[in-house]
Amino acid sequence: MIPFVKRFEAAVYVSACVILGGCSGVQSPLDAQGPEAARVANLFWIFAIVCAFVWAAVVIVLIWAVWAKPPNSREKADPLSVDEHQDRRAGYIVSGLVGLTLAVLCTFTIASFLGSRGLASGEGAIEIEVTGYQWWWEFKYSDPEPTRTFTTANELHIPVGRPIKVALKSGDVIHSFWVPNLSGKMDLIPGQHNELTFSADRPGIYRGQCAEFCGLQHAKMALRVVAEPAQDFEAWRNQQLRPASQPVDPQTSKGREVFERSACILCHAIRGTIAGGRQGPDLTHFGSRQTIAAGTLTNTRDHLERWIANPQAFKPGTKMPQVPLNEDELTALSAYLEALK
Amino acid sequence: MSSSFRKLWLGLAVGISFVMLTACEREERDYAPTEAEKAALGPVPLVTLEPGGKVPPKPNGMSKEYEDNAYHVNQGQQLFVSFNCNGCHGNGGGGSGPALIDDKWIYGGDFSSIAATIRDGRPNGMPSYGRLLAPEQLYQLAAYVRNLGGYVRTDVAPSRADRLWAKPPENLSQKKPGADPVPATGTPPAPR
Numbered sequence: 132m133i134p135f136v137k138r139f140e141a142a143v144y145v146s147a148c149v150i151l152g153g154c155s156g157v158q159s160p161l162d163a164q165g166p167e168a169a170r171v172a173n174l175f176w177i178f179a180i181v182c183a184f185v186w187a188a189v190v191i192v193l194i195w196a197v198w199a200k201p202p203n204s205r206e207k208a209d210p211l212s213v214d215e216h217q218d219r220r221a222g223y224i225v226s227g228l229v230g231l232t233l234a235v236l237c238t239f240t241i242a243s244f245l246g247s248r249g250l251a252s253g254e255g256a257i258e259i260e261v262t263g264y265q266w267w268w269e270f271k272y273s274d275p276e277p278t279r280t281f282t283t284a285n286e287l288h289i290p291v292g293r294p295i296k297v298a299l300k301s302g303d304v305i306h307s308f309w310v311p312n313l314s315g316k317m318d319l320i321p322g323q324h325n326e327l328t329f330s331a332d333r334p335g336i337y338r339g340q341c342a343e344f345c346g347l348q349h350a351k352m353a354l355r356v357v358a359e360p361a362q363d364f365e366a367w368r369n370q371q372l373r374p375a376s377q378p379v380d381p382q383t384s385k386g387r388e389v390f391e392r393s394a395c396i397l398c399h400a401i402r403g404t405i406a407g408g409r410q411g412p413d414l415t416h417f418g419s420r421q422t423i424a425a426g427t428l429t430n431t432r433d434h435l436e437r438w439i440a441n442p443q444a445f446k447p448g449t450k451m452p453q454v455p456l457n458e459d460e461l462t463a464l465s466a467y468l469e470a471l472k
Numbered sequence: 473m474s475s476s477f478r479k480l481w482l483g484l485a486v487g488i489s490f491v492m493l494t495a496c497e498r499e500e501r502d503y504a505p506t507e508a509e510k511a512a513l514g515p516v517p518l519v520t521l522e523p524g525g526k527v528p529p530k531p532n533g534m535s536k537e538y539e540d541n542a543y544h545v546n547q548g549q550q551l552f553v554s555f556n557c558n559g560c561h562g563n564g565g566g567g568s569g570p571a572l573i574d575d576k577w578i579y580g581g582d583f584s585s586i587a588a589t590i591r592d593g594r595p596n597g598m599p600s601y602g603r604l605l606a607p608e609q610l611y612q613l614a615a616y617v618r619n620l621g622g623y624v625r626t627d628v629a630p631s632r633a634d635r636l637w638a639k640p641p642e643n644l645s646q647k648k649p650g651a652d653p654v655p656a657t658g659t660p661p662a663p664r
Contacts, residue, residue, distance in 0.1 A: 442504035452606030
């Protein structure tokens, strides 16, 4: 049997590790990279400091009450007698302080809320439709000009400094869009139109995560927000608008053929080919993305090949089935998909 | 703690675990197809063109795993819409394709006949999906079509759809009186 002190010590170390993990800045609401997230972080610190102050005050008064000598204890005949006048006065003081604390916290919360609303009506926002599916994200960049509309998945590119207005929809169950470094979370509810506006101050890659339990692979439903300077964003956008690149060598041509005559084509779309499925992520520029399967694996040839060979091994329950393909077909298929830059 | 109280607790715990255990089989999920399932999906088998020629073998023996499994039937329901089966068959009520909720089965209403119909296609419009489906998807679809026909156990049938659905939940729909439809003999019906 481990002695109690040792166990306590171990528990302290473990929880310290968990808490310190929050300092890494990855997916941390306290490491704000945009005005929306900064508001959340500020509110957090205000609440933390006010609550810490109240807690400390209560504990000090409590200790004082336990340790201090009761005043005039000798003179009082009945120690349990109540001085009604003093009691009422103490009641007023405590109620007043509680009311004041509440009022201060409410003011800050409401100010933060109104501030976010002000940002939401910001002009020149980029509008993106986000649809959550089990277990991946679809992003549709809309544009007044229909030919400049395109769809991609799991990787959201945004220009730095411009407000981004995302319309949140769901294709199946309730999900929640949360990129802690950039904004608070908002649910994606089937049949309901939700909107969230945020922006990024600095270029960088910010990890996001589904924040509403949505089934087996909820934990592996991540997204990446790539914030980049305006000209890089425009370049990326123009690249994404192009149809998929044509196969250039025999191997990639064979890969395309495999894609078009097997189960892939029923669910995935590749613009510029006959593949037009809408059940899975759009793969038109798959090779340009950093991850496979909503942040499950980094996007390399080897990972892709193993993912296609047996998706259930990496993400049990994923809607992508194991498609029977032989070794050659697998190699060709992954070569083709990786070439879709 | 008195002993009668302890007995009550023990009884409750045993009772609750029994209730929970009943749920295990209903929702058992196999994510990867077995070798047998993979083998059932080769190239599309063709009828030998000769008088009295043999019909291709049906994908067989999967009915229990899929039909008695709520997870698979539900997946089938999702695929039925995703792969646009309702483009021709409506929500089971038929359209340019035959209805699936009645008890008329041109090519057999048993599990393997339905799986064969989806895999190989049928004359007058039903396309072959054999090479476009992963094995488990084929059986999930077949199980769902069986459910549309009302042959699946009530506790397995879906209680809701993922999309807005114009009809009552399938586990509330009327079950067919009597047993399974007779397996198809393989003789195609006379031309009409």
